[in-house]
Amino acid sequence: MGPDTKTKIYVKKSLLLILVALFYAAVPVFAFPPTFILGSSLEYNNQFWYGIYGVGSWRSTLAEGGYAALSGNFSAKYSQYEGGLLRDSEYLQGSLGFPVPAGTLLIESGLSSSLDDEDYGTILRPVWSAQYNLWKGPHYNTPVHPYLRYSGYYLYQEAGVQDRSAHEIGLGTVYDPSIKRGYRFEVTGKAEMWSGEYTENLSEIYPSEITAFDGAASRTDLFASADVELNGLAGYFADWSVVFSAGTRASNDQQYLSDALLETEGTDTVFVLAEGDFSWSPTRQIGLTSSLYADSQRYVERRASKEDGSLGPDPLLLVDMGGRVEFDWTPNNKLYVIASMNVGKTVSNDPAYEGWNIGLSAGVEYAF
């Protein structure tokens, strides 16, 4: 028996063992009853929207500490604005988590869609991800556990030209010194590849001498970022989290300025994000969630326009900041009454981007 034959047998045996392990891990041990939620809402965000939505989920534990889950949701909103607008969205996701040597593996896949978007027609966005958590020792409660994750998506637009795919890799570590306090640090790299249709479309619209693509190269955006998260419990009935993120985007895309100028600018950016969440539920009847955020994006080359529309000397700076608060009450943990408000403000050195965004919403949900 030659070395090649031995190698083949070894590979076959290994594959067989992996298949047996996966099959064993996939045997449901205890499936929890599925849950369903149906809700309706009235929202105001420049115009009134009437909406209905539903959420469903199913979860099961698996042998050897694994679990499997399916969840999905849909929403439909109608507004009388401009003679009537109907927006829909759907999402379906499957998750499989199971132990592997020295850790756990979580695999997820999903599909989000909109059947009839007023701008892009049918939109489909399959997503997929995998995350490996390294646990030192036999127990899951070690305070430090690094992880490696990968995620990707593909965006299809029936009537749009911004189809693209993306791949993202994150390497991070979680440090939970106690149940009351936790930290997370992650560095992320991401590549976003835009379709040839987008490139060709730009070339058709704009004179080829001012586009970066000329049909020869597709738009590609590269992202690099670092996140730091702090989270914890605030007493017995509340929890909080704060995330700081900073990164950069390098893109071969260019911002077209005008026919007259025949000039373009790069769209590379650096960005800084800070956001915090606080959630409080003193009793089973009451829940309150709130969040604040500030997201700053500064272009490296692209400049801000002045009030008269002419280009100024400074790089364009956009700062989005705002918050959201949601309150809900339930008499029986089946019927929920919900009210929420969000306020956002964009601050920029380009007056064209300045603005407010205020939304109010009220609704009811029923959990079956």
Add this chain to the structure above:
Amino acid sequence: MHQIYHQGGRISPIMHVEGYKKVLPILSFSFLIFFVLLRPPCLWAEQVDTSSFGPTQTVKGILIDNGYTEKESSVIAEILDYAGSVGIPGELLIPRVREGVAKRVSVPRLERALSNDIENLRTARSLFEQFSKAEEFIGETARWKRAANMLAAGMDPQELYTLVEACSTKPDDFRSASVLYVSLFEWGLTEDSAKRVVESLVLSEIHKSEYEGVIELFRVARRQRLRPEELVGRIVSAAPHSRSIDELSNKILR
């Protein structure tokens, strides 16, 4: 003179329950939360007198040093002697004396407070003695005091019995389990549901320092519109096979 002086033998917890009718359960539980969750450091502080004197002499010294008369200090000392005669370590009562002295309370009021403490300690001991690991419960005075504090705060002895029963296999988990139990009850779970959750955690490999995280599971589940009773069932089924709250959360919440 004092009701407890005339109580012969130890109290059966079940019999004792009959005498405890919760007239104002909400008020009682407010006091319970005050005691168990907020734990004012001035009340039943961990401080134990370590002087070379016995607790009775120590208490007399404290009282006389703070302006109480010899007669008054003797009355209080008599109560400590009685505590010793029924097996309650006098050291457990010294913090209450210090608290009374600091607040300049009258001797009759201090007498009542000490008598109540002795009664609660005896009741807690009677409850512990229903279980095979009674010595482990009583041997750790902090555990014993916690149980008595819960009774003082208004917890029904039957409820305390239920809680001790849930921790009967792991007395070391009693303190963490009692905090969780009271928190769950305060949040809105029934006594039975809270007990089932505590029992399943005690039986699991989840460390007691993580019990507090269970409240967060209920909040997260609520945001997902999962009924608390449904989550209780999931915890009961998955906790025995989980080694941390994170692992438990992954298994039972979407």
